[in-house]
Amino acid sequence: MEKRIINPWKWQDQRSYVQAVEVKNVESTLYISGQTAISDDGISSDADMKTQLIAALKNLETVIAQAGYKCNGIVRLNIYTTATHELWPHFNIFQDWIAKHNIQQSLTLLEVKSLFETLKVELEATVVK
Numbered sequence: 193m194e195k196r197i198i199n200p201w202k203w204q205d206q207r208s209y210v211q212a213v214e215v216k217n218v219e220s221t222l223y224i225s226g227q228t229a230i231s232d233d234g235i236s237s238d239a240d241m242k243t244q245l246i247a248a249l250k251n252l253e254t255v256i257a258q259a260g261y262k263c264n265g266i267v268r269l270n271i272y273t274t275a276t277h278e279l280w281p282h283f284n285i286f287q288d289w290i291a292k293h294n295i296q297q298s299l300t301l302l303e304v305k306s307l308f309e310t311l312k313v314e315l316e317a318t319v320v321k
Contacts, residue, residue: 271314
């Protein structure tokens with residue numbers, strides 16, 4: 193697999209994403225449903241944003257590993273949140289996770305009116321190998 197990063201500017205580097213990712217000679221592609229802070233028993237978390245973000249990242253990592261992929265294969269990541277102002281103080285958790293896995297992904301962050309039940313953040317990814 194070959195990845196090429198397209199960044200006409202430098203400002204996005206501080207926000208832990210790239211403007212575009214071109215991928216060639218892909219063996220396979222994994223499209224992951226939005227991962228949230230839902231327990232192994234299917235119970236939606238009613239915890240604060242920080243706790244839910246950590247749990248959503250853990251669940252995303254679990255699905256990727258279970259499928260036989262690696263986190264550094266993430267090429268597209270969408271973040272949905274019910275409160276951007278609650279997410280920003282904890283964005284470093286996301287950025288540290290991105291750096292830990294050496295991920296260079298395109299990114300969209302959207303504030304939405306609501307998510308399922310009591311959830312505050314949802315992560316949707318496309319992963320290649």
